[in-house]
Amino acid sequence: MTPTLARAPAVPEPPPEHPWVQQHRVHRNAYLDEQLFAEELNQIFHRTWIYVGHESEVARPGDYKTTVIGRQPVIVTRDGTGGIHVLMNRCTHRAATVCQAASGNSAFFRCEYHGWTFRNNGELVAPTFSAGYDPADFTAAGFALARAPRVDSYRGLIFASLAPGGESLREHLGRAAEYIDLTVDLAPAGTIRLGAGAHRYSYRGNWKLQSENGVDGYHPNFVHRAFFETSGLGAGLFGPGSTGRAGSLGRGHAVLDFRTMMAPMMRTRLATDDGQRALERLTERLGDRERATEVLLANGTQGYNLLVFPNLQIIGCQLRVIHPRAVGLTEVDLYPYLHDGAGDEENTARLRTHEAFYGPSGGGGPDDIEMFDRVVRGLAVEGVEWLPLVRGLRREVVDGEARWGHITDEQPQRGFYHRWLQLMGASR
Amino acid sequence: MTTTKLMRRADAEDFVYAEAALLDGGRFGEWLELFAEDGVYWVPANEADNDPERHVSIIYDTRDGLADRIARYQLGRVVQEVPSRTLHLVGNVRVVEDAEPDVVEVTAAMVLYEVHGARTTVHPAQCRYLLTPGPQGWRIVLKKVAFLDNDQYFPNLAYLF
Numbered sequence: 364m365t366p367t368l369a370r371a372p373a374v375p376e377p378p379p380e381h382p383w384v385q386q387h388r389v390h391r392n393a394y395l396d397e398q399l400f401a402e403e404l405n406q407i408f409h410r411t412w413i414y415v416g417h418e419s420e421v422a423r424p425g426d427y428k429t430t431v432i433g434r435q436p437v438i439v440t441r442d443g444t445g446g447i448h449v450l451m452n453r454c455t456h457r458a459a460t461v462c463q464a465a466s467g468n469s470a471f472f473r474c475e476y477h478g479w480t481f482r483n484n485g486e487l488v489a490p491t492f493s494a495g496y497d498p499a500d501f502t503a504a505g506f507a508l509a510r511a512p513r514v515d516s517y518r519g520l521i522f523a524s525l526a527p528g529g530e531s532l533r534e535h536l537g538r539a540a541e542y543i544d545l546t547v548d549l550a551p552a553g554t555i556r557l558g559a560g561a562h563r564y565s566y567r568g569n570w571k572l573q574s575e576n577g578v579d580g581y582h583p584n585f586v587h588r589a590f591f592e593t594s595g596l597g598a599g600l601f602g603p604g605s606t607g608r609a610g611s612l613g614r615g616h617a618v619l620d621f622r623t624m625m626a627p628m629m630r631t632r633l634a635t636d637d638g639q640r641a642l643e644r645l646t647e648r649l650g651d652r653e654r655a656t657e658v659l660l661a662n663g664t665q666g667y668n669l670l671v672f673p674n675l676q677i678i679g680c681q682l683r684v685i686h687p688r689a690v691g692l693t694e695v696d697l698y699p700y701l702h703d704g705a706g707d708e709e710n711t712a713r714l715r716t717h718e719a720f721y722g723p724s725g726g727g728g729p730d731d732i733e734m735f736d737r738v739v740r741g742l743a744v745e746g747v748e749w750l751p752l753v754r755g756l757r758r759e760v761v762d763g764e765a766r767w768g769h770i771t772d773e774q775p776q777r778g779f780y781h782r783w784l785q786l787m788g789a790s791r
Numbered sequence: 792m793t794t795t796k797l798m799r800r801a802d803a804e805d806f807v808y809a810e811a812a813l814l815d816g817g818r819f820g821e822w823l824e825l826f827a828e829d830g831v832y833w834v835p836a837n838e839a840d841n842d843p844e845r846h847v848s849i850i851y852d853t854r855d856g857l858a859d860r861i862a863r864y865q866l867g868r869v870v871q872e873v874p875s876r877t878l879h880l881v882g883n884v885r886v887v888e889d890a891e892p893d894v895v896e897v898t899a900a901m902v903l904y905e906v907h908g909a910r911t912t913v914h915p916a917q918c919r920y921l922l923t924p925g926p927q928g929w930r931i932v933l934k935k936v937a938f939l940d941n942d943q944y945f946p947n948l949a950y951l952f
Binding site (some may be wrong): 437465559563592723 | 848850
């Protein structure tokens, strides 16, 4: 069955122009230019809401984890009163990082360089040998760890913004929140958790290659053919006859929505005794049978690939976080998430399902990285300057801020760059 | 002092060297035959050791999963279009006390070189085997490859270790 796709009206409100990103095409320098990369850090990563962790990673007072916002190291902490802080991991004295571990539990962070000690809410306890500091030059209150001025969470996902003002997290998430809801509502207890470790991989290419690829439904039919052939899944899921949809959700967020593709399988599963029991339990919790049915049919393990602009993806049963390290170097964390309230066996099965396709040895992940390598080599060609993003432009459906097309269409990438232009164009 | 060992160190060395030769020679079908029917191939993530039921792994393959993996690699698509060439340098082979009546534990150190196109990567690893005797010789119940750098960011690991 081919989805019904109406001819789109003209695109309203063209965003600001940029020499290297224009309507429906991207210049090769967008992936190669160091100055542009620095601007992206400032205009995108230091301005919008950036995912920094999950509440389950800092569940107890004193819990902390370290991560980065753009390239800046931060510590996500939970203080003794339950408050969550996102502190810059930089001693206010001689700039050394004060926390070296990936995660742990501590009420204090002590810089080993000159012994300054900070509370997990960022306050400086006191400088060491404090008699050497005269109150005229120094107050402890003036040398607390710097912090992200805004921290908020949605359904357990913690975000921070280095900008003191701007839209709220809820405004930023927009319609991406609908998919986060589907993901979290599926867990029997209504919450998900991390804690099963992470796949970590890097590639020598620009961060946007991964942001684009996670919501690119055109490539699986080709890049992942070996997986489809050996796993018994038909590559037709991503062929011209697929019923799946690609969408831009507004504000740079995007989705590949496989739910129609998975519906026959999910309806069969829902009709079993186990499926009906799951439906009863979820209906009781959500108080709405129709919503419970929708959540269960969404599957949650491969119902959709979501991109939360600019660098968070929810794919399969993983939270994927893309870290720009340099214009041509990217690090990626894949955190499999577990369902609170589900049996151990079910959560273990989620890990095995994740490993089958994702990560540095997965059945699909390495093929994407190989393609990024080839893109980077090809981008060295001069004289062929532009990468087009026009696929499905004239068969998309406009739905408020969102635009929908066939699963192989390029609404997700166009939506991503529309937001990119709003943020980057504003600087010019 | 260990009293009864099913396997002598020289036999363990022969086994892991022959296994390395199969991998480096691309003889993956023969390598798969080394695994027992219920054999497991495990490459932990993030740490040297954790509970694979509760922690994600880089690979946690049953024999069937391993067969699918080999079939996929042998199609020669995308990342395998230019197959990785490997050199498994294995040493420090030791036979640990018998794990169970019919199972022997062997540990070894490995330095693994991978050449993929213009890139050569080196991964040090500790290997642990559980082996059981069978009519065709020793069979692998478990092969665990714990990369020393498994808490770091990896390049592609789309080959066999």
